[in-house]
Amino acid sequence: MRDVRIDRRVFLRGVGSVAAGIAATSLTACGTGTSRSVGSGGKNSKSLVVRNSGGTYGEANQKAVYEPFTKETGIQVKVANIEYAQMLAQIKQGRPQFDVIDDSMADFVLFQKEGATEELDHDRLKNFKSAGIAKSLVTSNAIGKNYWASVMAYRTDAFDGKKPSSWADFWDTKAFPGSRALQALDADLPELEFALLADGVPLDKLYPLDVDRAFKALDEIKGSVKKFWDTGALPGVLLGREEVVASSVWHGRLDDLIKQGSPLAYQWNGARRQSNGLGIPKGAENRDAAYQLIDFALRPDVQAHFAEIYPMGPTVPAAYKKLSDTTAANLASSPEHLESGFDLDVQWWIDNQDAVSKRWQEWTHA
Numbered sequence: 001m002r003d004v005r006i007d008r009r010v011f012l013r014g015v016g017s018v019a020a021g022i023a024a025t026s027l028t029a030c031g032t033g034t035s036r037s038v039g040s041g042g043k044n045s046k047s048l049v050v051r052n053s054g055g056t057y058g059e060a061n062q063k064a065v066y067e068p069f070t071k072e073t074g075i076q077v078k079v080a081n082i083e084y085a086q087m088l089a090q091i092k093q094g095r096p097q098f099d100v101i102d103d104s105m106a107d108f109v110l111f112q113k114e115g116a117t118e119e120l121d122h123d124r125l126k127n128f129k130s131a132g133i134a135k136s137l138v139t140s141n142a143i144g145k146n147y148w149a150s151v152m153a154y155r156t157d158a159f160d161g162k163k164p165s166s167w168a169d170f171w172d173t174k175a176f177p178g179s180r181a182l183q184a185l186d187a188d189l190p191e192l193e194f195a196l197l198a199d200g201v202p203l204d205k206l207y208p209l210d211v212d213r214a215f216k217a218l219d220e221i222k223g224s225v226k227k228f229w230d231t232g233a234l235p236g237v238l239l240g241r242e243e244v245v246a247s248s249v250w251h252g253r254l255d256d257l258i259k260q261g262s263p264l265a266y267q268w269n270g271a272r273r274q275s276n277g278l279g280i281p282k283g284a285e286n287r288d289a290a291y292q293l294i295d296f297a298l299r300p301d302v303q304a305h306f307a308e309i310y311p312m313g314p315t316v317p318a319a320y321k322k323l324s325d326t327t328a329a330n331l332a333s334s335p336e337h338l339e340s341g342f343d344l345d346v347q348w349w350i351d352n353q354d355a356v357s358k359r360w361q362e363w364t365h366a
Helices: 008-013 055-073 084-092 105-113 167-171 192-198 211-224 234-240 255-259 287-297 300-309 317-322 335-340 346-365
Strands: 027-030 047-051 076-080 100-104 143-155 180-183 225-229 246-250 264-279
Touching: 047 287, 055 076, 055 287, 055 300, 084 105, 100 105, 100 287, 105 264, 105 346, 143 234, 143 300, 167 192, 167 211, 180 234, 192 211, 192 264, 211 225, 211 346, 225 234, 234 246, 234 264, 255 264, 264 287, 264 335, 287 300, 300 317
Parallel strands: 047 076, 047 100, 180 225, 180 246
Antiparallel strands: 027 076, 100 264, 143 246, 143 264
């Protein structure tokens, strides 16, 4: 799931000054189509540009969202694969080369602080009104589009038939012996929530995080952590080589290995969910077309089509009625997984990430 986290390092390290100048933007067209319109952003726009993080995530959007949208509306969709700092630089100079932002909801909080995104007019989004999207995924400048999650993964042949069922089991190296792996700071936010769940904190009492308690719990397992992984592919490598028997992992990263017969499985209890969202940059040329695309992406059938292609869960509950049981069972926002996991508190992390990151680095090097 690394594709949707390309900009996360900006979030983790704080948003510093943005280099002057507008970075070059790589555009790829979805289909043939006219050149990008210039001017008012009115109803006659025949093309628009969407920023996403590319990779297999971008390919899934092409198939499930952009191509069907173009077929229905005649509006051509081009794609920009640029990072947060480049987006912000273009917006601040008043010439964003994109009309829709597809990015993490965490980055939309940062965009709002910079005054870089439009306040959305929800009355222009007819599908949103009946979508039933969770309130935590609806802000004044963005609407949640897809869920992803960090979960536990383990080798099914490691524990004499026993299956770990919680983060407490992950921490219990006597009942479930063997080396572990956890996420490094360079990959995403430290996994303090998993430590607190292992120490008995209920899901609905996680925030505000008790940082001292979390690090105390982390102390208990540190000696069994063989690797702090910094890329999304590494947990699968470590588990496949039997270097570790259990690891945190970005859900979806093991799907191909599991399909190929590797003795690996996910454990969903205590999954930490995050979301990508959609918004409009200040100064977007084609705002009307942008609203049309965002509204299209929130249709249950479109959300279901995307989920069948790429393992990120719909934010629109009705999409599950259109999904196969097999696909639904493997998504972060399935009804069962919504109950057994939790949504990361974006605002808490933005307020505390500098202090936690500093302490994490000191802890890992101690």
